[in-house]
Amino acid sequence: MIRWEHAPGPYEVVFSTREGGVSEGPFASLNLGRATADESDRVDENRRRLCAEVGADPDALTMNYQHHSTDVLRARAWPEAGASLEDWVEALAAGSNDLEAPAMRIQPVIGEVIAALNATNGAWLARMSGSGATCFAIYENTADAQRAAQKIQLDHPGWWVHAGILS
Secondary structure (H helix, E strand, C coil), X not given: CEEECCCCCCCCEEECCCCCCCCCHXXXXXXXXXXXXXXXXXXXXXXXXXXXXXXXXXXXXXXXXXXXXXXXXXXXXXXXXXXXXXXXXXXXXXCCCCCHHHHHHHCCHHHHHHHHHHCCCCEEEEEECCCCCCEEEEECCHHHHHHHHHHHHHHCCCCCCCCCCCC
């Protein structure tokens, strides 16, 4: 097991090896995945063992979803070099951040931040970045972004706010 010592917020983050589980056959390991053909009692026991090792509540365990397959998935094409801001926003809007919904269940303030960004004048797209360390909005120009930052700072003085330029 590898423990992420500097995990953000109130989270305990660990990465497990496949050692020490009760699963058998093709799952002979510490299989933690319910979306497999492994017996659910064995998966539950593996999860209980992992939680006992780190002192965590098995009922509060959150797992990522992995897609194991021989399928090849083709990513959306990004706009060509020199494409307009509108083309980039359209490409970004066509995708999603799969971590956004579970992150909002743990930290509802993420939804509040995205709503505040969307409520500003000129926001073309507002999203959570990565696993939720920050949220961002894309604006047509620097002036709109700076006005939005000022409004959010006034409305939410406890939030860290920065208007910047992507290049």
